[in-house]
Amino acid sequence: MLRQDGTVCSEATTPGVQQQQLWSLDKRQSSGCVYSSTHGFNPEEIREKLQAFPGGSIDLLKQESGVAVLTINNPSRMNAFSGSMMVDLEERVSQLESWTDCKGLIVQGAAGTFCSGSDLNAVRAISNPQDGMKMCMFMQNALTRLLRLPLISVALVEGRALGGGAELTTACDFRLLASGSVIQFVHKHMGLVPGWGGAARLVRIVGSQNALKLLGGAVKVDPGLGLQIGLADGVLEVPQAEEGADTLLQQAENWLSQYTKGPAPVIQAVKKVVLSGRELPLSEALRTEKDVFGTVWGGPANLQALASKSKHK
Numbered sequence: 609m610l611r612q613d614g615t616v617c618s619e620a621t622t623p624g625v626q627q628q629q630l631w632s633l634d635k636r637q638s639s640g641c642v643y644s645s646t647h648g649f650n651p652e653e654i655r656e657k658l659q660a661f662p663g664g665s666i667d668l669l670k671q672e673s674g675v676a677v678l679t680i681n682n683p684s685r686m687n688a689f690s691g692s693m694m695v696d697l698e699e700r701v702s703q704l705e706s707w708t709d710c711k712g713l714i715v716q717g718a719a720g721t722f723c724s725g726s727d728l729n730a731v732r733a734i735s736n737p738q739d740g741m742k743m744c745m746f747m748q749n750a751l752t753r754l755l756r757l758p759l760i761s762v763a764l765v766e767g768r769a770l771g772g773g774a775e776l777t778t779a780c781d782f783r784l785l786a787s788g789s790v791i792q793f794v795h796k797h798m799g800l801v802p803g804w805g806g807a808a809r810l811v812r813i814v815g816s817q818n819a820l821k822l823l824g825g826a827v828k829v830d831p832g833l834g835l836q837i838g839l840a841d842g843v844l845e846v847p848q849a850e851e852g853a854d855t856l857l858q859q860a861e862n863w864l865s866q867y868t869k870g871p872a873p874v875i876q877a878v879k880k881v882v883l884s885g886r887e888l889p890l891s892e893a894l895r896t897e898k899d900v901f902g903t904v905w906g907g908p909a910n911l912q913a914l915a916s917k918s919k920h921k
């Protein structure tokens with residue numbers, strides 16, 4: 609609750625009120641589209657246009673562990689996003705939003721490479737500014753909802769992440785780069801700037817100086833440079849052919865498990881407080897943190913920890 613002097617104090621809430629607060633928090637955070645009809649955006653119209661450019665798919669595998677795998681699958685075009693894949697992506701994000709037990713997500717490309725951005729055939733066909741704007745709003749909505757999911761996400765980058773593919777990596781909480789991989793915002797070479805929200809997110813990840821260098825120079829970010837500027841959160845070795853080595857996906861699952869270990873409501877709460885800290889003005893972020901705190905305080909995991917007199921050595 610916001611006091612008149614602008615400071616924040618806690619308030620006692622009944623379970624019903626708490627549930628309602630949480631609902632509005634979820635609504636603000638996870639279904640948070642950037643564009644709606646008030647911005648002249650008609651998702652149905654652009655969905656129909658995008659469906660006219662088929663090919664490939666976005667595949668979602670939800671696992672019992674609470675960690676899902678999202679695969680960008682269009683290998684004959686280096687996993688470029690066809691129009692129908694953009695619509696697919698939106699649908700998969702909706703499925704993840706309604707998954708109550710979610711804890712983590714790995715976003716990967718099929719067949720040894722991440723994603724080469726927009727399908728250039730579709731780009732050529734909708735190169736007029738009006739359609740470009742609509743596609744841009746559609747993808748910003750989908751990727752913003754992806755980033756705001758109440759789970760911890762990681763982009764597993766093998767091979768190349770170019771253009772829109774580079775932008776997609778920034779819609780995840782973390783990025784793991786396989787040896788030999790490259791993230792490159794090639795937009796400048798295409799006479800473009802990012803349009804799927806990649807520039808805004810990149811600035812928040814690596815700072816404005818580094819973002820300007822990466823976009824202005826269309827710099828190839830390899831694992832070493834990625835670690836240096838904070839675009840990469842870890843580097844994975846591509847396994848040799850010999851038996852027994854973990855696949856890149858297994859390595860990514862192991863890496864992610866340090867953050868997704870534990871009960872889903874607690875992991876989801878962690879993401880929500882970090883997300884609100886990142887996106888909201890301080891007073892609003894503090895109120896959100898209080899609301900989220902209320903959902904875990906006295907909850908099963910909290911009571912169990914108190915009963916076990918745990919020590920944090």
Ligand SMILES: CCCC(=O)SCCNC(=O)CCNC(=O)[C@H](O)C(C)(C)COP(=O)(O)OP(=O)(O)OC[C@H]1O[C@@H](n2cnc3c(N)ncnc32)[C@H](O)[C@@H]1OP(=O)(O)O
Pocket residue numbers: 684685686688724725726727728729731768770771772773794795798800801802803804
């Ligand atoms: C707001 C969004 C902005 C954007 O995303 S704009 C798009 C930015 N991306 C690009 O410009 C990528 C262009 N492609 C390339 O640079 C190269 O194809 C790439 C990915 C480095 C791979 O090079 P190579 O290993 O030599 O393989 P290749 O060129 O023979 O490609 C294999 C097949 O994949 C196709 N492909 C690759 N990227 C594509 C794309 N983005 N859209 C449509 N088709 C694409 C390529 O045309 C080729 O097909 P085909 O075998 O000739 O039929």
